[in-house]
Amino acid sequence: MGEFKVHRVRFFDYMPSAIRALAFQPQREKIAVARTSGSVEIFNCADRFFQEKIIPGREQAATEALAWVGDRLFSAGLNGVISEYDLENQKVKYTIDAFGGPMWTIASNQQGTHLAVGCEDGTVKLFEVCEGKIQFEKNLAKQKGRILSLSWHPSGSRIVAGMMDMIRVFNTETGQSVHRLLVERGIGASRSVECVVWGVVYLSDGTIISGDSSGKVKIWDDLTGTLIKSHQVTKWDVLALSVSQDETSVVAGTSEGTVVQFQFLSVVLGQEDKEWVQTRIFKNHTHDVRAVLELGTAVVSGGMDTQFVVRPLLDKIEERGPECVLRKIQFPHRSLVSCAKKAGLLLFQYPGHLELWRLGESDGHGASGSVLPVKRKPEKLLHLKIKGEEHICCSAVSPCGEWIAYSTVASFRLYRLHCDNNNVSITKVSKLPKVLSSANQICFSSDSSKLFAASTCSSVHVVSLSQTVHKFVCTLKPKSGETLLTTAVHLLAASEDGKWLASANSDREVQIYNLTKMKLHSTVPVYNSGVTAMAIHPTTNNLFMVHADQQVFEYSIEEKKYTDWSRQVQRNGLHYLWLARDTPVTNVTFNPKNPTHIILHDAYMFCIIDQTLPLPDSSSQFYNQLTLRSLPEKDRTKHSHAFKMCKTFKELMFVELMEDQSLVAVERPLVEIAAQLPAPVRQKKFAT
């Protein structure tokens, strides 16, 4: 496996923001996640919950709710505007002011014709969904007090609104209130506090389910407007509700960090008489669960502790597979760190600023696993704050460490770094080509002479960099002329010799461009899972790709086909433990000294694939480092296989091999993230 000098980097203070809202698109099986930073992420449920798209947020966005209408995603926020997102190019398409003050909720009807938003001023506003825009239609009867939650009846004829101390049912035709359901306040000290109905769900049989701040989940009948049953779920608030597609299960997220499931079960087996019964409690969060989704086969929840948790419901899953594992997604599925291999610099991307660090140095030699003395401490060279409200969507540092580029939705900036002993200064490159208005992904060529910026419609702009002139070379476009709607590129990989550039977009297409001819060289066959990481081998110029379902492919660029090794992998199949890993590989790198070694990492391990060794078959021990160590030297070769895993590090954000054969591992321990979270609600623990 080889020995490395490892930089254990712990100074990347990455802090994810809390999850505020979740919305599920059942046709495409996608989940939209809104975070308090204003960013919206799209996860693909069918593709192992791979984070396909990230729409960066902006200051004071305060997205409160999300709603899908067909393939279109809308959000409403406390800033009072409804936004529609351009999911292809990963940005906000347009915003429209609802003129009702801050908005707490947005809901679409099942027919996909209307959107309803609940406003601070007590109005429910209906918008008609038109081609390319939305059109205000009417206000429902204005109420006193804010509208906090909305749910359409599946027929679209009625809408239920959760308010302060009450629930209202509106007729959408007439706009009049049909029922006024009073929700009792909590007991004790909270009697004087208004009861907030945080979530409502309207079922097709006329049952209304509500969750409120007194900790109760209540079941109402809309025909008579009466309370059928009340379940005290928590001492604190019930913050979110979600119903499954078949309306047999409802989940409620609470302030205690629990998700409580209710099921529509027959009280006496074999009889039709059914009742909502509280059944399971899932506790996967430490803080408020602000949003939940019941997908039928899994319960998805997110909240203040920033984790996106997928809890599979094993009783609904037919066969054991990769869906059966509990997933906790803490980190974005793309790298926020870029590294200047030659200069030993690390660029960290925060939502609102960039940080450039120089790695420490050590000249000591020690035994394996020991800590070396640090000669020079790591040093923060730069803290670059961005201008404007938009958050950074991508950034890169050139391998020589001379150039830094970042892009927001609105602007693209390139800086030149002057490192003069201890004096660090940067100058903004002012005269950039006009086409570089924004980029989805930035990459430098290995000799730092070219800048590649992925732009709309999967196009990549190439800019040649020099000390003085920055010339736009050309725009590389995928050949297919008819597919103008191709989605944004989220990965770029340039070859070491400067000949090739590979780009991957969220439609799972991988294009390879010839940089000498400046045109498309070939297209890798589309695989049915997104590419999570890829890189071009420095010596063989093979493109190495890892997909969200943990499959690995090696594609020979020159021969335009998969390599023999890749075919062998596909023939043999990967080890089931490798396929069962629940976080995607986010970075691929190579060891120039040992060309057969490929270094991969995901959030919990990094791994070296040795292409010369045989692949593990399903009967062999996969995590075999410890057994190998105990074996005598002769037997090791017999038992060793291609995958060598290393789990010594805490949660990993980035692993890269530097020019000087030292390994950089950027760790972000989850305990440190948890320590920065606000205190959770007080809970009595036994024996305290």
Added chain:
Amino acid sequence: MVEQSGVRVVRCGGNKINFRAPIITKDCRFLICGSGDSVKVFSTSTEECVHVLEGHTDQVTGVALNPANHLQVYSCSADGTVRLWDFIDGILIKTFIFGYPILSLYVSEKHAGVIFVIVAMENQNKGENFQLLALHLPKVPDQEVEAKDMFAVLCDISPNPGSTAFGQGGEYIASALGLRLNVYFFRKQKTYRFSLKATDKKGAKNAFTCVACHPKDDCIATGHEDGKIRLWRNFNQKKEYTYSTQHWHHNAVSSLCFTPEGMHLLSGGVESVLVQWHCEEVNKKDFLPRLGGAISHIAVSSDGQMYCTSHSDNKINIIHCSFKLSAVIQGLVKGNIWTDLVIDSRTKALVMNGRPGHLQFYSLQQDKQLYSLDIVQQEYIYEEGLDQFEVMKAVFDVRGNWLATVEERGRDSDLEFALKLWGFNESAQSLELNTTITAAHQDRITSMCFSPSTETTMLVTAAKDGQFKVWLLGTDSETQKEQASWSCDFVGSYHGLQPTNCCFSSDGSLLAVSFEEVVTVWSSDTWGLLTTLCQPPGPIRELCFGRLSCSKYLLATTPKNLLCWNLLTCSLEWSTPMDVHLLRSDPLSDIIAAFCLHSKSSNLFVFRPSEPRPLFTQKAVCEGKVQRCVFAPRAEPLDSCDERFQWLNRSRLYYLTEKMELLSFSTQTEDERILKSRKQLLVDDSVAVTPFYLLLGKHRRQQEEEDKLNFMTNKVSERTQHPQASVAVKELLHTPAHVLPAASFLCSMFVNSLLISNTESREEKQPSEKDEDSDKEEDDSEEEMETGDGQQEIRTQGSVEEAPPKLSKAEEKELRRVRKTDFSWVTSLSSS
């Protein structure tokens, strides 16, 4: 060794009443539970034992109300029979012979004529395996029926009866074993299995401990090792079953029970807190704490008005549904026993360690705890490893006026102990603390005894510090005169050796103290050392003086020998090589009982010190070592003519085995007598057995006895005396209809009884005053009630020396006055 056919070992009281879950009858008036070989019926309002249903010959392992007739109860036993009883009248209706030991019993309304029993599986070579059988009860009029028609319902289940429960309407049966829950549906004849992982990430222990089924909904509640309660639903599907989890208990849930309407779920565990969960509002629960020992079973009456909990300290609490404790039925507490078994001569009660820090006074005749005396007088904290004061020794003086106790805490280095002396207060009728001596000795007290002499009240304590001390009750003139207290009178020692035992001779003139291998004999008047006895070497284990005719003998045991010295000659009279570990003399006769361990079972030898041959020997009286034994005087002596059993006439020998079973011996004559008393039908239960009733009934019964005595002496047929009171009429009127013979059969008997007999002339010769009384008796015959103990009947046949007490004139007058007083208010009180 000759087989002693006449004597058998019996469990005679102090049985576990918490072995299996009790049941409450439909009207909530009685609580029925198995107790040893019998089934006991208690009154829920008065806590009195109303009936003892005897007939099983081994441990009763389950009781259940007959679903077809709520006045009948089934009981099953390890003797392989199921018996059906009428618990109102206390009679056996039917016996179903099954043949294999039964571990538990279930009934279901839906399955008429079938009962379900748990038995050990046959032909299983590896370990114990149990199965649930459905047993068809044949509908034959015979008293004893063989029930052979059965089929297996579930195999490989837990022997614990709480792990199996019938579901809603008897549609299915749920049974848990280890980590698996099995649900068997009778209609589909299909079993669904649900398993849990042994441990999850949080280290929870998921093994099932108990199961209960909701009576109305299809919901199964299961208790778990880590204190969780799971409510299972939708369990007729292999995959889409679901459960919710509740957690309050911090240790294993030992019992679960739903109320009949399914509104509440009751749970209990080692915390001895009864928790009532509201099924509608899951998070709401009520608690009833401090119930005593760990809860082992919970049962609910069929109308949901009463709950009862059995506890590990042999107690049943009856709890009203408003969550108030309404009655406590306390059995003999068998926890850690450090004290000897002692008989309190006042109450004739057995005294031993009861609740922690207490002495319990247990009446062996009535088989109930009289009271519990707090010796330590400190709050007991239920926590493991906490060193708390415990009563280690307790001794009564001969008349029961004084009680000496020793309580201890700590190990050898930091030993704390106190000697307490308790005097009987006549006015308060209870023992009161008189003197506390905190440092009576330097080291642990090994033995103590009161002087049996009537003149002085004297206590001798021997301790490990090499001294024995004599304590005297002195009226200190300087302090208050009425408050006599104890003080040390004499300190004796012998060559610095550690005294191990001390013992007074029966007249109190001699004190024998054993110092390791030497027995010293002291005069109690002068405290001079009279003699030392140390024939065969070996540490003295037990020391005991002979009584009555054998009072000149002193007996001692060493690990190798049983020794007997004649104190007149100060020489060894005889010795036998025997490893006696327990030696006890009968206070009422001259015989001595010795237990010795031989090949893992204990043998009993009963002998007179004057004769080297044993009077009686019984081999293998129990498995393992006999822990303690005591002679308890009988209420009425037996008159066994067989020479071998005469030693049992005046006292009864009780002994405690390693398994904490209190056993005794019963002779054939005794058995017969009990059998006879049982045959008499019990009548009129309209009046609950209250202390008031017993007070009134006593006089009534006395009268009856005299009547009977008369019949016996006169040899006159009872039937002819008073037509109304005649046995035939009584039987006719008071026998439950379903056990009566045909009316045609009764008719002739009844008519016969009405005929005026020609012996009437002889009747006239009856003493007049008795006639009067008995005539009056007829008036209030409605209040007549006989308890099942049968003591009074025994007296009628009793030995000559124990003639029934004749009433003096004054007493008779007093009685008449009492009789004339209007006690109707008592009836109204007790019936309300």
